Each structure stands twice: as structure tokens, then as C-alpha cells.
Amino acid sequence: MDNLDVRVGNFILFMVALIFSGSVHEALHAWTSSHFGDDLARSQGRVSLNPLVHVDPFGTLLFPAVSFFTGAPMLGWARATPTNPMRWRNKNVANFWVSIAGILGNLFLAIVAGVALRVMYETGYLERAGFGNDGDMAVGVVKLVSIFFVLNVSLAVFNFLPIPPLDGIHILESLLPDSYAPAFETVNQYGMILLFIVLLTGFLNPIFAVVLPFAQRLIFLGAS
Numbered sequence: 001m002d003n004l005d006v007r008v009g010n011f012i013l014f015m016v017a018l019i020f021s022g023s024v025h026e027a028l029h030a031w032t033s034s035h036f037g038d039d040l041a042r043s044q045g046r047v048s049l050n051p052l053v054h055v056d057p058f059g060t061l062l063f064p065a066v067s068f069f070t071g072a073p074m075l076g077w078a079r080a081t082p083t084n085p086m087r088w089r090n091k092n093v094a095n096f097w098v099s100i101a102g103i104l105g106n107l108f109l110a111i112v113a114g115v116a117l118r119v120m121y122e123t124g125y126l127e128r129a130g131f132g133n134d135g136d137m138a139v140g141v142v143k144l145v146s147i148f149f150v151l152n153v154s155l156a157v158f159n160f161l162p163i164p165p166l167d168g169i170h171i172l173e174s175l176l177p178d179s180y181a182p183a184f185e186t187v188n189q190y191g192m193i194l195l196f197i198v199l200l201t202g203f204l205n206p207i208f209a210v211v212l213p214f215a216q217r218l219i220f221l222g223a224s
Contacts, residue, residue, distance in 0.1 A: 010143065011068050017147045018064060021109055021155060022078035023054045025102035029081040032101040036094035038087040046081055054078045073199045080165070092174045099170035106156040113149035114219045120145070121223060153215045154208060163198060164191025 027049055030041035045053050055061065059077035067074045088094035120126045120142065129138035162168040164187060173184050187194075198204060 007069070009140070011065070013140065013144045013147055014068060014151070015061075015064070017144065017151050018076065019051045019055060019060060020049075021106060021148070021152050022060060022076075023049050023051045024105045024109060025155065025159075026054045026078050026081045028101040028105040029083075029098055032098045033081065033083045033088070033094070036088045036090070036098065038084045038094075040084045040087070041081050044082060073202075075199060095170055096174035099167045099174065103156050103159050103167055106152040106159070110149055110152035110156065110215070113145050113152065114215070116145050117142075117149060118219050118223075121220065149215075149219075150212060153212060157207065157211055158204070161198070163194050164188045166195070 027047060030046035033040070034042040034047060041047065056077060056079045064074065064076040066072060067076070083098060085091055085095065088098075117126070120129075125138065126142060129136070129142040159167045160171070162172045169184070169187065169191070173180070
């Protein structure tokens with residue numbers, strides 16, 4: 001029962017981090033699109049950190065829950081931010097910044113969480129939490145901040161992949177000449193299949209095995 005309580009507690013902390021991080025990601029997409037002249041997302045109330053306007057019942061709640069408790073490859077998503085590229089000023093520039101805005105938001109959250117972990121280390125809070133019980137407030141705080149850090153680094157890396165419907169494909173599209181448009185149209189047709197293949201084959205595991213330890217070392221760089 002104790003192990004189940006710990007798993008449920010960890011799941012709650014994970015969902016808090018996931019829902020907030022996803023809301024920031026989508027809200028920044030919406031705000032940036034509005035900044036470039038497209039008010040579609042703003043008119044739907046998506047320029048907001050209110051999770052109710054971003055949460056997808058299946059992608060944000062059900063699928064992550066199944067993955068968390070079964071050990072299946074993590075798959076989840078928030079409600080996609082609606083955009084109307086025809087309203088954007090300077091379409092390629094807008095496409096780049098609208099697409100990368102969510103990734104930058106996740107990187108910002110990762111940096112904030114990383115700084116918080118470093119401060120907790122320097123003040124001895126991490127050490128005190130290490131001697132606590134799983135129910136202690138200190139342990140819960142450290143777990144939540146650690147989850148925020150790992151989750152947002154992972155979200156930034158994952159969304160940067162140039163695979164539809166991830167942000168990376170739109171970033172790449174905005175950087176290449178229009179002559180590549182037919183190629184992107186073809187790739188978009190098979191995007192979800194490619195994404196499932198990447199997830200189910202563990203293609204990302206070596207990437208995260210390098211990126212996450214590197215990011216963690218940056219937090220404690222120069223620490224004694």
C-alpha cells in the first residue's frame with residue numbers, strides 16, 4: 001500500500017507539472033500568433049494559463065496516466081492551438097516564432113526549475129529532503145521541481161523533432177525555401193505514423209540518455 005501511495009503521489013506531482021507546462025506551451029503559441037496578426041486563438045480564449053482551455057481529456061489526462069502506470073512509451077498532448085496563417089504578417093517569420101514559442105516556454109520553465117534546484121542544493125535543502133520520508137513536504141517540493149525540470153527539458157527536445165505534427169517540422173518549414181513545400185505536404189500525410197514509429201521503437205531513448213544527464217550536470221556545474 002505504501003508503494004502504491006508513493007506512486008499515486010508521484011503521479012499527481014507529474015500531472016501538475018504536465019498540465020501547467022502544456023498550458024504555458026500552448027498559451028505562448030496563441031500569444032505569438034496573435035502578435036503576428038492572427039487573433040483566432042485569442043478569440044477562443046487560448047492566450048491564457050488557465051488549464052481548462054488547453055487540457056485535452058485523452059492527450060493530457062488519459063494517455064499520460066496509462067503510460068505512467070504501465071510503463072508504456074509516454075504519449076500525450078494538449079489541445080492544439082488554432083492558427084490562421086493567412087492573417088500572419090510576414091508568414092515565414094511568423095511561422096518560425098509561433099512554432100518555436102512553445103519550445104522556448106518549456107526551456108524557460110526548465111531553467112527556472114534548474115535554478116531552483118541549484119538554490120536548494122546551495123542552501124542544504126536538497127540534503128535535508130534526502131533524509132526525509134516520502135510524505136515530508138521537503139521531499140514533495142524537491143520531487144515536483146525535479147519533475148518540472150526533467151519534463152520541460154524533455155518536452156523542448158521532443159517538440160523540436162522535425163516530425164509532424166510537432167513544432168520542429170514547422171520550424172524547419174519556415175527556414176527552407178518555398179520550393180520544399182511539396183515535400184512537407186508529403187511528410188505531413190505520414191506524420192502520425194512516423195511519430196508512433198519513433199515512440200514505439202525507442203528511437204528517442206539514446207537522445208534523452210545524453211541530453212538529460214547533460215542538462216542535470218549544467219545545474220550543478222562548479223558545485224562543491
